[in-house]
Amino acid sequence: MAEARGVQLARKPKGARWSGRLADRLAPYLFISPFLVAFVGLFLGPALYALVVSFFKYKGYGTLEWVGLSNYSVTLQYGVFWQEMLNVAFYWVAHTIPMMAIAFLLAVVVSSSLVKHKKVFKPVIYMPQLVAGVASALLFKNFFGTNYGILNTMLGVPIPWLEDMNLARWAVVIMLVWRSVGYWFVIYLAGLTSISEEVMDAATVDGVSAWQRLTRITVPLMRNSFLFSFVIDAVVTLRMYAEPNILGGKAGAVCPVGMAPVLNTLVLNMQAGRFGQAAAVGWLIFLFVAVVSFVQYRVLGGRRREG
């Protein structure tokens, strides 16, 4: 009797085994279903819709007119589009290098024993990040005014920061560096604190200099942080819109082409009711950002196996 019961207990009925396994497999998906629903409904769905619309001429209402790849080809033939791509590439390169260098060095200095009042420096360095992007752009607009701006008043020279496009781009870069240093400082600080002190102590005992510790130990061990920061910053910079337009725009209009980001072409097409072309521009920007991110990932060594 006990043996029979034992056999019964050891082997579940077929239906129960199957439903149990199914439940085990479904449970994780049930937990991530809210994210999946939001992702599909709010991102993937609209993105695919935009992809479809990019092959049509469509003003947002009425009928769609099939135009094939025409929206893409006219955008790629447009000189203004390429000028704007060059602008964002300039913003990305010109601001990333000094910004990352400053943020990293600040993190190294603040985390070292040289600095006593760390609790004071950390929030002060991070503070610009707390200012909203639009607000900081408005402040810098007055800062860079030609005749009445704060900077020119201090220098005593009427430099046309926002009228000369060669200078206007640098004004954007300066603003981006000022605003973003604090954020990456915090990221690098977190990365530095994850480096084991034993490694540093061992290096010190072995007679390694401070510079060698920084370049041969700290920087390699910070590789993942650098990868993260460069990729994310590139994505954010290549998609920028507010900063140049507030600095250089007037009376609600967008900024001049000489300093305009590539999103301006998309926005102007949207405002003119040319949704097909706007969608095409959006997908071209996506491809550009994806390529840049991929290249950075490979160059900075993001080849670690996952899972």
Place this chain on the structure above:
Amino acid sequence: MNTGQNDNKRDSLSRRKFLQLAAIGAGGAVIAACSPQVVKETVEVEVTREVEVEKQVEVTREVEVAVAPPSELITVTLMKWGSVEGEEMYGRIFEEIHPELKDQIKLTVVSPGTSDAETNQALRLALAAGFGIPDMFQATYSSVPEFAEAGVLTNLEDKVTEYLGDISEGAKSLMQYNGQYIAAPAQPKPKVWLYRKDLFENAGIVPAEVKTFEDFMQAGQDFVAANPEKYFFNLGPQPIHYAYWQWMSSWDGLCMANKDGTYNIVSDERFAMLYDQFKQIYQSPWDLHVDDFSPDWQPTYENEKLCGWMVGSWGINWVPRMAPEQGGKWAFTQWPEYVKYGSDSGGDTYVIPIGCEHPEEAWIVMKSWLFEKDGAILRWKNEQGDFPIIKSAQAEVLAIIKAGGRPEGMSDEDWKVYAPNYYGLDYADWYFQCLDLLKVGCFNPSSPALLPILRNHCENYLAGKETLTEALENCQQDMETQVGNPYEV
């Protein structure tokens, strides 16, 4: 020992139980959300009594007549840009003009954003969705062609005909597209030339005698000779967008493109004239290289550096705010003779989109503000910038202004910048004269896409990056490739 098996049984049971409970909970939530709402509705029934009086005997009879249908309060939606702070004012004006309708029509103002681009976007979305279409929509005239060509605007001809005799000629141009009346002029924006009359007198410049472009250039020279370190005009390296429409609308029939999709940028010499005149002004010593709404622009008025502004009539309210201490020194008149006609974007209009819920009620509200004399005057009293477009109301407004006096309760600060006090009691005369010269430019459904291209190449020409020929040719090429036929929407 069956501990492990019992544990597994307990585990599998608890996991299964959890999933069952989760499914029941989710299903219950869905059912609750989808259940029909029960709404209590109170119906007011009106019962009348008839009182019948005979010759000698008073007899009262109660008569129960057919129940009157409950009066339905209709909400008319106005979609406009900017703040909705004036919502109460708009509604109040209507109720004051039509008290008999105040229990039947109620106004709601919605604002999807701060600019006309955002409201246009909101209307497109509403039209695409097929619901949420506002009963009244505020549109700059430059946006009207897109919606008119798409056939989504109500034809107002049969409604406005009785008022046409009383409407200013300039305002009438804002009401039409392709010969059809499809808009009501909410805020016409004729061109005005604001200037420091004391400094102009000092230079011997009489605005009415500035008739040609050469006269205008000479006036600038005379001004700077008599008033050193001051400027006659401002045109910077990136001229503001409305400047293009203001100048282009001066010239009859100057269109960027024809209906068949062919462009005129190269062939019509007036575009070359536009670019060239901008460049000549830009290179003049009397031109201040500060564009409108740039960071340096407002201080130049306060510091009395910039002493003239050729702009739309909305600028009348800006100068007092920028230079409050210069009351009595500024005046305005029409633009120089050769460019006196036109406007910037035409002005703001109200349209009634097809597919809205209450088009008839929207018309009743709209005409109370714009075409009925009392409503037009009341609207002007509440918003000083919105002069009436009907002549019968204009005469009364002029009389009110010329009677002078400080409005009751007005603070010293507001009185300083109050237009009749700032410009003088004849300022409205000048406004109405300028209004008669209003003429809309040749807008097409793709004008918002074409203007940035025109601007870009003009800026390149001003900066010396392109010659005049290159700028015009490149401009046309970009328009042809990027926009194609601007009338095909």
